[in-house]
Amino acid sequence: MSESNDSKPKRTAGSPAVVIEPAATARKIVPAVAVSRPVHRSSKTASEHVLATYCSALILVGESQQAVARGLTTLAIEMTELAQTTLTEAGDNAAALMRAGNFVDAIKVQFGYIRRSVASMVGASTRISEIGANLMTEASRPIVAPPSGAARLG
Secondary structure, X not given: OOOOOOXXXXXXXXXXXXXXXXXXXXXXOOOOOOOOOOOOHHHHHHHHHHHHHHHHHHHHHHHHHHHHHXXXXXXXXXXXHHHHHHHHHHHHHHHHHHHOOOHHHHHHHHHHHHHHHHHXXXXXXXXXXXXXXXXXXXXXXXXXXXXXOOOXXX
């Protein structure tokens, strides 16, 4: 009637409530066999299509980058010409101020310089805006409307 406490596993506060026998955890290990499936003609065609689409996308991005480079070159030339014109006008104005005989002539020279500078800036801003709009049009054209022979994305 009296059972000994030695036959039951003792449970401590940190031990799990379920006792797992070592035989229950042993499993039969089956080596995995690599089964190669034959490549179907449709999957080869699909991969070729993906590659062709990727290549055409790279070509279109390259054309877009070339258009951006051309536009930025044109923009840099225009900005350089604007800076040269502005510096030349400032030098001419300084020389005219030195030649001014009195205060009234100096004010007339300054107002003339301001009028020419504002007109130059308005004209330059118009040209720069046109260059910027042309840059965006040319840069987006290869991607938005690719040539008819190219594969369309998407």
